Amino acid sequence: NAGVTQTPKFQVLKTGQSMTLQCAQDMNHEYMSWYRQDPGMGLRLIHYSVGAGITDQGEVPNGYNVSRSTTEDFPLRLLSAAPSQTSVYFCASSRTVHSNQPQHFGDGTRLSIL
Amino acid sequence: DAKTTQPPSMDCAEGRAANLPCNHSTISGNEYVYWYRQIHSQGPQYIIHGLKNNETNEMASLIITEDRKSSTLILPHATLRDTAVYYCIVTAPQTGANNLFFGTGTRLTVIP
DSSP states (O other): OOOOEEEEEEEEOOOOOEEEEEEESSSSEEEEEEEEEOOOOOOEEEEEEETTTTTOOSOOOTTTOOOOOOSSOOOOOOOOOOGGGGGEEEEEEESSSTTTTTOOOOOOEEEEEE | OOBOOSSEEEETTTTEEEEEEOOOOOOOTEEEEEEEEEEETTTOOOEESSSHHHHHHHEEEEEEOTSEEEEEEEESSSOOOEEEEEEEEEEESSHHHHHHOSOOOOEEEOEE
């Protein structure tokens, strides 16, 4: 059972570099989302998607782009990395957007921006 | 979404039942109660959820009071691997984002 797979697990970037965090799910889930978790804080929603071809912004979207060309994949792009984006990033998916569907999380990407 | 209140930490002896309380006194009629846990350095793991009725699955039981203002997560036979931060979350149906608000949770330590 693969579930939600995130790659890479760890990444170090220099300020100004760009990169893409990968997220894939094999459960045919419609809803996918990206959160970031900073030390001592809860998860904050970055972007989400209710289905292929549809994306929208969450609480903290600035500096990030997403796309959803397939049901399975939901990559998160950092356009120009900043030290404030140092965080742990989690991708999640659920069958639909409705709150009676549990969300399943990947194991995260730990990102450091120098 | 309604806010939740949980004790910051609890201990439980290995093999005993762990009962984790959660207050959600402002919960609305259409809001679900969810429990997740986060084991150090891993992603949040879904445990169980419910609306009105008590629920049980292979991991845990969820007891929701009749007025729905509080709930208890029960791990029937705690093991060392259950040491984690447990989050109680209430969430309502959304037309847009299903944004889960993870508060500070309860840090459960299972003691040998």
